[in-house]
Amino acid sequence: MLDDKQPDALPDPLDVWSDEVFDVLLAADIKHVVYVPDSGHARLIERAIAEPSIKATVLTTEEEGIGVLLGAWLGGERGVLLMQSSGAGNCTNTLSLVQSCRFPFLTLVTMRGEWAEFNGWQKPMASVTEQAFELMDVLVYRAEQTDEAAELVSAVADTVFNGDLAAAVLFSQRMIGRKEWAK
Amino acid sequence: MNLDSSGTLDRRKVVPELLQDRGDLLVVTGLGSPAYDAMAAGDHDANYYLWGGMGSAITIGLGLALAQPKRPVLVLTGDGEMLMGLGALATTGAKHPRNLSVAILDNERYGETGMQLTHTAHGVGLAEVAKACKFDHTEVITEMDEIAPFRQQLQSTDAGLRFAQIKIKAENVEKVLPSRDGVHIKNRFRAHLGFQPL
Numbered sequence: 001m002l003d004d005k006q007p008d009a010l011p012d013p014l015d016v017w018s019d020e021v022f023d024v025l026l027a028a029d030i031k032h033v034v035y036v037p038d039s040g041h042a043r044l045i046e047r048a049i050a051e052p053s054i055k056a057t058v059l060t061t062e063e064e065g066i067g068v069l070l071g072a073w074l075g076g077e078r079g080v081l082l083m084q085s086s087g088a089g090n091c092t093n094t095l096s097l098v099q100s101c102r103f104p105f106l107t108l109v110t111m112r113g114e115w116a117e118f119n120g121w122q123k124p125m126a127s128v129t130e131q132a133f134e135l136m137d138v139l140v141y142r143a144e145q146t147d148e149a150a151e152l153v154s155a156v157a158d159t160v161f162n163g164d165l166a167a168a169v170l171f172s173q174r175m176i177g178r179k180e181w182a183k
Numbered sequence: 184m185n186l187d188s189s190g191t192l193d194r195r196k197v198v199p200e201l202l203q204d205r206g207d208l209l210v211v212t213g214l215g216s217p218a219y220d221a222m223a224a225g226d227h228d229a230n231y232y233l234w235g236g237m238g239s240a241i242t243i244g245l246g247l248a249l250a251q252p253k254r255p256v257l258v259l260t261g262d263g264e265m266l267m268g269l270g271a272l273a274t275t276g277a278k279h280p281r282n283l284s285v286a287i288l289d290n291e292r293y294g295e296t297g298m299q300l301t302h303t304a305h306g307v308g309l310a311e312v313a314k315a316c317k318f319d320h321t322e323v324i325t326e327m328d329e330i331a332p333f334r335q336q337l338q339s340t341d342a343g344l345r346f347a348q349i350k351i352k353a354e355n356v357e358k359v360l361p362s363r364d365g366v367h368i369k370n371r372f373r374a375h376l377g378f379q380p381l
Contacts, residue, residue: 072250
């Protein structure tokens with residue numbers, strides 16, 4: 001009976017759309033998930049680590065992921081870089097590899113500093129995340145709603161891997177949900 | 184300028200000695216002198232030369248080693264380039280591919296920019312950092328006869344992570360330039376492994 005269900009038995013909305021995105025990455029033949037953790041990427045990271053066909057690599061800073069993905073591509077494999085918006089600025093010079101060597105580059109970025117943000121220190125980089133990528137000729141797409149995430153990632157992955165292009169998909173902070181600070 | 188450094192080895196003798204009989208070895212070089220050294224030793228389709236992205240040689244080597252576990256991979260770079268990506272030693276140690284070696288040509292200088300002192304000139308130990316980052320075999324090479332034993336280790340795809348800090352003289356040598364066309368080098372490298380351009 002529905003009334004007997006505990007609220008915590010319902011799936012976390014973040015897990016639902018993250019699982020949809022993960023299925024898209026598998027379908028796109030992604031073999032490398034390289035990441036700097038973010039709570040919004042927690043489910044994707046967990047799935048990547050558990051998936052035998054994927055090599056999951058934790059980075060100390062986001063720009064390392066650009067090198068790892070270039071190396072993987074030299075070796076014939078596709079990958080994706082997961083980061084939060086604060087990492088976009090760290091990547092700027094290393095993104096010159098994407099232009100100079102022209103290889104398919106896909107990054108999924110969870111936004112901070114834009115919706116129900118407790119920590120104002122996230123705002124400076126968040127407010128220029130799109131521009132930071134665009135400065136380095138990385139195409140930027142943005143998902144606002146959870147139900148559009150998987151379709152957008154799928155479409156952008158096609159663009160990247162069919163066209164030898166570089167693109168970032170930004171996930172709005174609203175999709176991630178309010179972070180609890182009081183606990 | 185005072186070019187005293189603690190190293191005595193000749194980089195143009197060290198690198199040919201490292202790369203002779205290279206077999207299946209895939210090589211990624213850092214930008215600047217290590218790229219010229221590799222080129223001087225003989226251009227090769229399985230060489231990937233960087234001209235930018237300083238600090239990325241080791242991360243590219245890591246991605247390549249993970250994607251090509253049956254091929255041995257060598258990252259050949261300088262002390263300054265390695266220092267810019269020092270955190271990547273931790274990333275590489277944590278992921279721990281077993282087919283990757285890193286050789287640092289350590290002249291204790293930023294050679295491309297006018298031979299300014301690097302951190303190794305101030306006593307920072309790169310091989311010690313690598314050891315702390317879970318590299319299985321680390322050494323500081325100061326004599327030519329130590330190169331051949333390290334070269335033999337390069338061929339292994341299951342010996343774990345290897346790291347050699349090779350103490351070379353601080354000197355300006357002839358620049359032997361590889362292609363600066365990153366797309367060409369990328370396509371050539373991938374073709375060597377059997378992958379076609381898009």
